[in-house]
Amino acid sequence: MIHFKAIGKVMGALLMLLALLMLPGVAFALYFESGDEKALLYAALASLSTGGILFFSFSKQDQNIRKREGYMIVSLSWLLMSIFGMLPFIFSGTITNFSDALFETVSGLTTTGASILNDIEATPKGVLFWRSMTQWIGGLGIIVLTVAIFPLLGIGGIELFVAESPGPTSDKLHPRIRETAKRLWFVYMGLTFFAGLLYYLGGMTFYDAVNHALTTLATGGFSTKNASMAYYTSPFIQYTAILFMFLAGTNFTVIYFGLTGKFTRVWKSDEFRAYATVIILLALLLTIPVYYYSGQELEKSFRDTLFQIISLITTTGYVTADYTGYHVGLTLLFFMMLFIGGSAGSTAGGIKFVRHLTFFKNSWLEFKRIVHPRAVVPLKINGDRVTGKIITHIMNFLLIYLMIFTFGSIVLALMGYDMLTSFGAVATCLGNVGPAIGKVGPMDNFAFFDPFTKVVLSFLMLLGRLELFTILVLFTPFFWRAN
Incomplete structure (x- = not known):
């Protein structure tokens, strides 16, 4: 049996962390007077409130995260971060449609770097910084970051590291x-x-x-x-x-x-x-x-x-x-x-x-x-x-x-x-x-590219970033069978 409540708590913590990482862009927006600080604040507030509801609703749940929960958390977290991560683009009017905003955000979080922006230099400074920040977040994997701080939240992390770890093996610098x-x-x-x-x-x-x-x-x-x-x-x-x-x-x-x-x-x-x-x-x-x-x-x-x-x-x-x-x-x-x-x-x-x-x-x-x-x-x-x-x-x-x-x-x-x-x-x-x-x-x-193609390419970026099996295993009947 998959512990969906445990997954919900972890997803909530991830969204709250994502909200905090949106805030540095506000400082650049204010400094350059680019007018996009409200978009970043609203996006951060949406992420923080949604994450807070998920986290505190399941805060008393037993955090027994096994391998199956680990794979679900990693896959779903990238999808959820992509959805909330595109809010600054939409709220600021930089990107006005869903497929473009999703593509740009997924490209950032997966560190692909493909873009739909025709004039990057005209992008508001705060949102442009957030665009760069999405790549830094995704670079080593936000899951690895949260593995380091999750014990403070009462959440273990070994299964998350295994699922997120790039490559076929995970060298351990430290036994913990x-x-x-x-x-x-x-x-x-x-x-x-x-x-x-x-x-x-x-x-x-x-x-x-x-x-x-x-x-x-x-x-x-x-x-x-x-x-x-x-x-x-x-x-x-x-x-x-x-x-x-x-x-x-x-x-x-x-x-x-x-x-x-x-x-x-x-x-x-x-x-x-x-x-x-x-x-x-x-x-x-x-x-x-x-x-x-x-x-x-x-x-x-x-x-x-x-x-x-x-x-x-x-x-x-x-x-x-x-x-x-x-x-x-x-x-x-x-x-x-x-x-x-x-x-x-x-x-x-x-x-x-x-x-x-x-x-x-x-x-x-x-x-x-x-x-x-x-x-x-x-x-x-x-x-x-x-x-x-x-x-x-x-x-x-x-x-x-x-x-x-x-x-x-x-x-x-x-x-x-x-x-x-x-x-x-x-x-x-x-x-x-x-x-x-x-x-x-x-x-x-x-x-x-047309909207459907952008969604397809976004899915391919996620597949590549999570090394195929992490996502594909969710589509197999073996994953969903009870132990």
Whole structure:
């Protein structure tokens, strides 16, 4: 039996927290006199009152949150946060219809970065800050944040962390899940602070520096400028973005070990070595053709190439150049990067390096098993043996991911969109990237899609952010059967 009352209390606490996170935007609205402070206050009040009713109505309930409740809370919380998170857009008149507001909010919370706004710079400052804040909230997962503070509310969190944890495994920095969540968020907040400081020192205004710091560490890619990072021609700012996008796409436990001087454990990570190596090799491989086709200086070509590679692989989605304008072969290579993803345990979306690494290692070992059928050939990641259960889980994930991409592309094509746009929109939303190919390239947006398509793409963003199984398991009969 599923404990719906326990779920209701947790959902209430989440909404109250969401309301508090809307308030910083009020300060910017008042400072810039942008006139949207009431919209943010009304949205916060709606979230706070609804959350308060849910929380206090079920405050005496036994909080026995098991795995099934954990998956329901994570799935429903993202849906509920998306609904209440779009209220500032609607109340301020920035976005006037449901499908557009839902798309923009889901894109923020899932750190996809796809947008329907045609003139970002005309958006009121308070609401624009809230737009960036949605990505920061979703970056490491609001559930991990609440795991750290829920014990204060009398709510446990282990099942929530398991359901929310990005990637096939959850490295524990501390045996107590609350301490793990706290340390992850301290790293997250610390990196956000230093990114904002460097952006400010590089020439951004305080407002722009804060916004870009939030969306960089979230690997979200929302910008305060219509031209995204291409607006800032400063090499210092762009290399700062490169550095922090790379860090945000790294497993946060690896970053924690690096910050505490445990460098051996950093380099012991097979995923981190693969992640760094692939980025370096791609940058070296593609700089020369980009230099040839763009006609720019070599350093600028290298910077644009490295920037776009890291932006796409980490699913950040910032743009400094139109990679679809170089050559069709280069466009295809950049498109394929939408299917890579960052490291497990990072704020990046996508398939994740550890899954690719497991797949390729297992495929390579399969040749050895064919030659020596009686030999026991274990697959190891980070020196540890990977169980058959995990391998099966990863193979199933890759197959389902490909099936959803194919089916989603067919649906968009049947609705009248061209093939490249259909492929690009589904790939970028499912991978939580942002820019793609076709009519959703790095210099375009998603405003032209019809309302139904925007809802479909919003669902794909949620599927990708919660790594497929967290949502799909709710549609199986096994989930609803009583124990």
